Amino acid sequence: MHTQRKTLSTVGAVSAAAALGLLTACGADKTDAGAAPAEPSVPVTGTHWTVDSFTSGGKKIDAPGTKAYVSFDKKGRASGNFGCNGFGGVAQIKGDTITVDKIAKTEMSCGDEIDALEAKLTEALNGKLKATVKGDKLTLTTAKGDSITLTSEPPAELAGTKWLLTAVVEKEVATSLPESAAKDGKAHLVFDEKAGTVSGNLGCNTVNAEAKVTDGKIELGTPRLTRKMCDDDVMKAEQNLVKLFDSTVTYEIEHRTLHLTGKDGLGLDAHAADAADAKK
Structure with a gap:
């Protein structure tokens, strides 16, 4: 969509x-x-x-x-x-x-x-x-x-929140993640500011990378990914998300919604998980 x-x-x-x-x-x-x-x-x-x-x-x-x-x-x-x-x-x-x-x-x-x-x-x-x-x-x-x-309701914090990935953004147009990738909070990211890392899942494969957070920006390191293969639409969305790594992205939190934006207008939208979803 x-x-x-x-x-x-x-x-x-x-x-x-x-x-x-x-x-x-x-x-x-x-x-x-x-x-x-x-x-x-x-x-x-x-x-x-x-x-x-x-x-x-x-x-x-x-x-x-x-x-x-x-x-x-x-x-x-x-x-x-x-x-x-x-x-x-x-x-x-x-x-x-x-x-x-x-x-x-x-x-x-x-x-x-x-x-x-x-x-x-x-x-x-x-x-x-x-x-x-x-x-x-x-x-x-x-x-x-x-x-x-x-x-x-207080706003979500960047660090420590389980961010459920909802869409890939290309030049201001958001495309929802495939249902199988978003189901049950599978696609998600968690930032650990003290450790300087981000970990999670991009819809098919788990990911880990360095993540240095400064005022309004995150310097994402080289992603370490597992090597599973999934449906074509899931893999396409994941490949776009991978492009955000090895670069500096800007971030903006709109209460419980996170927007990450990288070069050439590529980005992602995510929503803070509720307490029940955060445990999954």
Whole structure:
């Protein structure tokens, strides 16, 4: 499958209506009149908020296992993904109220269940929302009483994370790895910054190499590979991945997504494994 490689914003940046601030923590002590509200324990801006559940008409619906999320930045933008489609919009914060409008999103279909939930979440997010923060939890409540419950999720670290390889990138066009290579986290890389190495599997063969990490760059050494043969499509993808070695690549982490880019626009995309997948 070929897709245009995404930039750091899931959807193109939208002009900001106002800068975002921090929400007043739920239950925080009131200060003297005119004093600034107390900051919450977890800031709303700059945080990746994973959607846990959605309550509509008193019925709770758990988010699908697709890592739906919302984030707000200090330039007045809301962005994220509700399980299938990326979205972006304008956001304003006043006190404990977040107002989101001008939402634009991609238009893919991922099945009736996810499509229906996305439609409800999009409708709920659009407009004025009462926001409360408790610890690492954020609750957004609409005027109708529907609510979205979210949890802050820290970004993945380059070193020590099991990076599941998802696509080979050639000049900004990402081609998904063959299913047999990506299945059960077979194709993956793990960087050990202290040892200065990277190890893993490129879809067919295991690989080990030196890896010197500096600010935004990784100097990859000569790869040491096993000599198995696999299906032609797997071998083709692996051969492209091998070309990233013996060179210096740039890296960028977008929360739990890793982008490596080498010479001539060749690169790879990978996603941080969840705890269960990391043990495989």
